[in-house]
Amino acid sequence: MRVEIWSDIACPWCYIGKARFEKGLAAFAHRDDVEVVHRSFELDPHRAKGDTGPVLEMLAKKYGRTLDEARAMEEHVAANARSEGLEYRTDGRDHGNTFDIHRLLHLARERGRQNELLDLAYRANFAEERSVFDDATLLALAVEAGLDEAEARAVLADPAAYADAVRADEREAAELGASGVPFFVLDRRYGVSGGQPAEVFTQALEQAWASRAPQPVAVAAVQGDADAPACDVNGNCEV
């Protein structure tokens, strides 16, 4: 079974939702038969690269609140994160454009390091005093995740690298009806929205597993070639 998770590194509920999903997955009997793929979604796609600023100021301005009120909003989210065992700093975080980290996450997926990079990026953004909006940190995170430094540097230096892949993920999220993230899709048949409790993910996994089509529908061969040549399980090859 395959689970696709749309998320953004700047999204607190994605950070928390990932931990809850993983707890839900750990309680699922067929967890070893589940493949997880992370897909791109930007919360603020129109922000210019390099235009970063403190999260609290952004929140206060966006919602017309004082800085203290914004901090209280963040404290509520932080309490949720801590209840999942996740560190969460409410002060000192920046907000910015996440396109480049999504491009790197696509490279990481191709190199089998996507989950590692995503966890490191979440940790840098939410738990550590690191900004995920400058190339130096992104490169360091890529290397920590096990990516080749030269390859990661080349991707960061070329704005076109994996740009289409990021946009394709975002287009697909819209097509699948995602109005927000985190958004979880199981075998392209079931969707779970938001940072649900772990039990909801376990239940969704069980539901999707139980309703799997036992076998794919055979596509009838056209052109009278219904019996196309193959090699069978006993090693017999048609000639």
Place this chain on the structure above:
Amino acid sequence: MRVEIWSDIACPWCYIGKARFEKGLAAFAHRDDVEVVHRSFELDPHRAKGDTGPVLEMLAKKYGRTLDEARAMEEHVAANARSEGLEYRTDGRDHGNTFDIHRLLHLARERGRQNELLDLAYRANFAEERSVFDDATLLALAVEAGLDEAEARAVLADPAAYADAVRADEREAAELGASGVPFFVLDRRYGVSGGQPAEVFTQALEQAWASRAPQPVAVAAVQGDADAPACDVNGNCEV
């Protein structure tokens, strides 16, 4: 959309079928939205590692034919291969256990090099004077495919590395009703068996694409948390 292809490096119709599938895929309008995953299937899983021998002798013995008759059978397959632009040698090929190359193909998948390694292995086996049954050649192929030499060597040296992944693929092939290879599964909903003409693959891709569920079914949240916290497309995060 996702296409999974079960095949064995020792299977001529898999070699030919891959070329035909790729031709069919190239004619499919949404080819850039198709992800291909190769899965393991052994034609001769019970053969001991190191027990290799000429393909023609194996065929003659298996089917009670003379060597010339076996060569004629192979010539028929070779003609099919050549009509797809593939080189195919009927003499000098060995038959043997393919478990180790499947283990390497799983490593290659994790490192984003699966298609490269598969093409090189097919080429070594069917077109070049190379045996894919000794560790030295397998290691050389892995390096040519872009894998890290030390990592590939470690996988070859540890018989348990990716062994479960190979067996899981084979179990899944049986569950999906594959009685032979190549076996193509589109989005786990449609199956195509054998080395079909390219047009059949295009047609199957179009059929699977047209019948995609437009949106996944939302999984109802349990425990009264139907409105789980999320960040929306405008960057608004619930608190």
